[in-house]
Amino acid sequence: MALSARNHLKGEITEVVLGTVTALITVKVGDNIIESVITRKSAEELHLKKGDKVAAVIKATEVMIQKG
Amino acid sequence: MALSARNHLKGEITEVVLGTVTALITVKVGDNIIESVITRKSAEELHLKKGDKVAAVIKATEVMIQKG
Amino acid sequence: MALSARNHLKGEITEVVLGTVTALITVKVGDNIIESVITRKSAEELHLKKGDKVAAVIKATEVMIQKG
Amino acid sequence: MALSARNHLKGEITEVVLGTVTALITVKVGDNIIESVITRKSAEELHLKKGDKVAAVIKATEVMIQKG
Amino acid sequence: MALSARNHLKGEITEVVLGTVTALITVKVGDNIIESVITRKSAEELHLKKGDKVAAVIKATEVMIQKG
Amino acid sequence: MALSARNHLKGEITEVVLGTVTALITVKVGDNIIESVITRKSAEELHLKKGDKVAAVIKATEVMIQKG
Numbered sequence: 001m002a003l004s005a006r007n008h009l010k011g012e013i014t015e016v017v018l019g020t021v022t023a024l025i026t027v028k029v030g031d032n033i034i035e036s037v038i039t040r041k042s043a044e045e046l047h048l049k050k051g052d053k054v055a056a057v058i059k060a061t062e063v064m065i066q067k068g
Numbered sequence: 069m070a071l072s073a074r075n076h077l078k079g080e081i082t083e084v085v086l087g088t089v090t091a092l093i094t095v096k097v098g099d100n101i102i103e104s105v106i107t108r109k110s111a112e113e114l115h116l117k118k119g120d121k122v123a124a125v126i127k128a129t130e131v132m133i134q135k136g
Numbered sequence: 137m138a139l140s141a142r143n144h145l146k147g148e149i150t151e152v153v154l155g156t157v158t159a160l161i162t163v164k165v166g167d168n169i170i171e172s173v174i175t176r177k178s179a180e181e182l183h184l185k186k187g188d189k190v191a192a193v194i195k196a197t198e199v200m201i202q203k204g
Numbered sequence: 205m206a207l208s209a210r211n212h213l214k215g216e217i218t219e220v221v222l223g224t225v226t227a228l229i230t231v232k233v234g235d236n237i238i239e240s241v242i243t244r245k246s247a248e249e250l251h252l253k254k255g256d257k258v259a260a261v262i263k264a265t266e267v268m269i270q271k272g
Numbered sequence: 273m274a275l276s277a278r279n280h281l282k283g284e285i286t287e288v289v290l291g292t293v294t295a296l297i298t299v300k301v302g303d304n305i306i307e308s309v310i311t312r313k314s315a316e317e318l319h320l321k322k323g324d325k326v327a328a329v330i331k332a333t334e335v336m337i338q339k340g
Numbered sequence: 341m342a343l344s345a346r347n348h349l350k351g352e353i354t355e356v357v358l359g360t361v362t363a364l365i366t367v368k369v370g371d372n373i374i375e376s377v378i379t380r381k382s383a384e385e386l387h388l389k390k391g392d393k394v395a396a397v398i399k400a401t402e403v404m405i406q407k408g
Contacts (some may be wrong), residue, residue, distance in 0.1 A: 007103060034077075060099065
């Protein structure tokens with residue numbers, strides 16, 4: 001199954017913080033740290049935990065560019 | 069100046085495609101390719117071109133997680 | 137492969153409009169019409185065309201509620 | 205009053221979960237379930253509750269396409 | 273009809289640029305200029321043109337904070 | 341440093357509400373109130389508090405238009 005989202009960054013989960021509605025997932029991708037806010041329900045259904053191999057997926061329209 | 073967006077990925081522009089309203093900016097970040105859709109006006113005002121050192125900036129609420 | 141995005145709506149593509157950078161994909165989902173703006177590159181790489189069986193995928197943080 | 209957001213999916217709320225800042229609203233739309241994360245303030249000001257007739261509203265640029 | 277999006281900024285359209293798929297709508301809100309990218313279809317169906325009284329509507333999860 | 345996001349609205353923070361994962365930041369911009377949901381981590385790292393001079397930053401693709 002292929003998704004139109006252009007950006008798939010493979011990495012490893014380093015931290016999961018669960019709130020009531022949302023969850024913060026931190027992923028190490030190469031030398032970068034990516035933080036993601038998803039629903040707590042998704043975090044639970046995917047059984048996300050430290051050490052999991054995952055991809056951070058980002059739609060191209062959500063990416064800004066900073067220069068200088 | 070500090071921005072609340074959690075994710076700043078430093079890289080180099082490899083391609084700029086200009087449309088009438090939007091522009092596609094491709095950035096090499098480590099071993100990954102990041103694609104960004106911004107306004108053509110921003111691409112022009114920032115004079116974005118191949119070889120520019122930039123950062124891809126992404127709000128944490130826009131990042132999904134894929135597993136398995 | 138499982139994605140954290142909560143919403144997957146299965147349907148059939150009824151129209152593809154290609155711009156220079158973006159593409160408009162229209163999908164019939166049950167009695168509803170869903171419109172999606174993705175990159176032209178994604179539309180081409182997925183070979184999206186009228187009649188394709190696809191899913192519209194939406195992150196829960198992108199959904200608003202209207203009442204009354 | 206007309207809104208530029210292309211997607212309005214009519215349905216009925218099946219669950220409301222309130223967090224401190226955000227709320228998770230689940231809406232049944234035809235045979236599909238749509239989940240939405242909005243602010244708790246909006247959920248309270250709109251008095252959202254199970255059984256409410258609402259629409260899930262989604263900007264076209266937030267919709268991805270999955271195929272295959 | 274009430275929408276969960278928290279931010280409604282009233283202003284006047286100062287420019288409309290139509291692309292093939294998207295449109296850039298510029299709105300003067302008090303002393304600020306707001307730029308919006310929507311679908312060309314929405315711009316046409318709402319007959320958006322210079323001088324129109326409109327509101328820029330933004331979901332709270334899409335707003336970042338910059339300090340310093 | 342210049343960011344591609346088109347919209348920077350200067351104002352003053354009037355309220356900060358901290359959840360476990362997210363935070364709600366309310367900013368007075370001219371005669372308007374802007375509400376923003378960011379991560380709690382960003383709110384803490386930027387030391388956001390009532391009275392702070394900040395800018396609300398919004399990508400143009402996240403802005404909808406309402407008319408009539």
